Amino acid sequence: MACSCVFVLGSSFLTLVRTGSLLDLHIIGAEPAPEERAAVDGLLGPPESGWLGGARNIDRDGRVSRTGLDEVTDRRDLLLPAFHAVQDRIGWVSRGALNYICRRLIVPPAEAWGVLTFYHLFNTEPEPPVVAHVCDDIACRLKGAEALVCSAEQIVGSGGASASAKASARLAEAREAFPRERRRSAPPGGLVKRSPCLGQCDRPVAALIIGAGEKPTATTLVNVASANEIALALANVRSGAASAPPSTGPAHVVGSKILRRIGHVDPRSLDSYRAHGGYLALARALDVGPRAVIDEVTASNLLGRGGAAFPTGRKWDAVARERATPHFLVCNADESEPGTFKDRVLLEEDPFATVEAMSIAGFACGCSRGFIYLRGEYPLARERVQQAIDSAHAAGLLGDRILGSQFSFDIEIRRGAGAYICGEETALFNSLEGRRGEPRSKPPFPAEVGLFGKPTVVNNVETLVNVLDIVLEGGAEWAKVGTRQSTGTRLFCVSGHVARAGLYELPFGQTVGELLELAGGVADGRRLQGILLGGAAGTFVGPDALSLKLTFEDVRAAGATLGSGVVMVFDETADLGDTLLRIAKFMEDESCGQCVPCRVGTVRQVEILQRLVRQTFGGAKAPPLQEGAVRSGGTLVPPSRPASTVPDRVRDLALLTELGQAMRDASICGLGQTASSAVETAIARLRVFRHDPRVNGEQE
């Protein structure tokens, strides 16, 4: 490709014109601080010339620089890693750091700003170096997270509370005619922020303590019972004392198939993994060849475990047949569905399984590069998987000519940065490419046009790990477990009001009741009120669903979904109005904002629910969420309004249904399409807003 890059030095700014894919880059003002520069250079290496932010050398750089760009230096996909590097080192990303990153990666600052502000784990204002992200999502709320967060905020201080509050503040600022003076230094002390589900639902309440600095730390606290524990952990990290103990295996992991190694294998040791039968599957795959592997996977009828339940064999076959090259493999480990923690357990406790399975998938589909897009909130998984990749490399199980074959394959971990939507496969591609995590419209599908516009196979962690046994046993043999349409086993993330929350692996076909029995039933012998299947994007079912068989087909026929395997139990004491509001708020916070039905619809859904909660449970009960107030013109307006102007409940319920239909029908991606599903099914099946005796004797 005939691409050239022409730099012209302007008087006050650097203009960079990239022909071929025309880019006129203006970087104005602020220079990076030395630590910021060091953080970025630590990732990208020292700058090659004055044009890319290094010291200017007249002899070498001249006045005009021409370089091949697209092939050689187009490294926009390193935008997120670069932001992470600065965030980890400094705790926030300044304009100087932004400018330097833009210069290094040749990205327009406005676009980079758009990317930076998309992800909630990146800060654009100074913050204390140690921050506690405390989960206040549905499972943790059932264990008193709301009160705990409030008291932690009082003890430690809250810097704008939740990520969405930060975004509100940013928006309010953007909505001033001109931006006010930015804070230049971090406020002292630690900070408590609210976080969406941290994937520790079996051990609530969870908190993630992130410390920025030369040696950045990230530790997950589980079973947090008091705000003092959080304050103590913050103080420990700040003083550089031993950080809080890392989380260990979940309280209950029950399973004999893909979970069989967990608790027995040493996740840090390749030898231990091999002693448990590891890397036999890859050897067999290399032996039989890619076509045979795909045939076995197709014969197994393995359906995707991430939520969409697409046949894996068909996906692999489509990518393998694509003539465009190269092919890419992406392991979707951006597990963010509230209530889901299965992938985290697999990655933390058995990381080699995912690495081996990715190698097999890469071999079958003709990929030479694989990415694990790992949730930013999973520090332990990141550490373990990186270690596994390194060990596999050292043993010749990754890299050039694996096990002496012609097959070469490499895996790279890319960290998410706090965006649920990036679990959507096309949003994930955009995120990997250094763009805002906005879903693309399909078709074209990833098998045809995926990551970097190339054929791409995307699989969930659990899906991939299943492939190991399929290759070893043969697809037909493997498919004998489960039902005809739902083959194999499934991981269920059981949480909420059960005696033994945890990860349970069951063959497809068991009932909800049998699963709950395994988990010890509803805690303290209380009555079951409802079950959330599939997470925030899933559906509620009532106590009558205990006999429902857990298979894709039965659950679909019952108008529900297995989604990512969430089974969250709510007993009679649970405040479902509060839960529904939190789910709706989650959808509002996590909407990417691209399409109208989801961007505005999720906000209206929260507003309608707030009205319904107020009307159903009376004015005495304040809206449970901190941001119960509605925004208007960037300021907070108390939600109370004269009763006469409040539209009546029946109308609001009908409006919710119509809004739900439009969001389901007209949104671009699955987030908007399912954003009303839990709310609607809870109202229809659990009659949440219907028979509260406190409601003015209203009959419906």
Place this chain on the structure above:
Amino acid sequence: MSDTEAISFRLPPRSSQIPTPPERPQRKLVEVTIDGGAVTVPEGATILDACRAAHKDIPTLCYLDTLTPINVCRVCVVELEGARVLVPACSRKAETGMVIHTDSPRVHTSRKVVLELLASSVDLSTADDLQQRLREYGADPQRFGSLAGIATVHQPVKIDNDLYVRDYSKCVLCYKCVEACGTDAQNTFAIAVAGRGFHAHISTELDVPLPESACVYCGNCIAVCPTGALMAKPEFELRQAGEWAPERQTATDTICPYCGVGCTLTVHVQDERIIKVMSPLDNDVTRGNLCVKGRFGFEYVHPERLSPAEDRNSER
């Protein structure tokens, strides 16, 4: 061949025939059914193209012939038989055998709710086309609550330069200005979408004022803005003063006097004063785009620009 050997070069003999371009391969045709009628369009055409060929009126907002379709507004959705959800007409390619309904109850509901969601959160007072669509679909934005009590994008107007005004209270986030500032026209990348969800907004880096950004004031963003959120200053001032009078306005096509490219300008005039300069979207030279001189360099036409000289004359 050695280095010293002379290279002989002779022109090929002149052909006696006038050369003709190679024949273009015949584009394949696809046949789709729209509201019961068969329509044939060339391969690669979108459902929107097919609907237009069938004279179906499909509302659009974020779509423009000169920009890459990004299907974010969702007002052009149609029902495609066999598809789980509605599909955006503007970007979905027509395929043989598609059976499409452009005005089914599902389509109507979705379009109506989408229009209501926009009208309940954005000031559409200068978006005449959208107002018309709201009436057409019987949309009632008040259903979501009184405007004072629900979330809106209301905010102060941004006036930070002499050429144009940004009133993001009127922004429907159609991404058109971002596309025009980026690879679809100008390649300046001064603005992008920042933030997320309902907080997503059009922004320069760190929301700095335009003079501190990469903006080159080509005004191509104004040309594509469908709601008047971006407006040339004269128009904004006339509207503020309540003197905006479309019935007193004329639009005259001329050629830009500045450089040799020869862009077509459409000069809008009210009361003997130029209020804005546009260019036709279907113009071969401009595709609707102009530069800062063509778009804003018209002040010399107005008589008061001459007053210092007149002053000098009167002094003599």
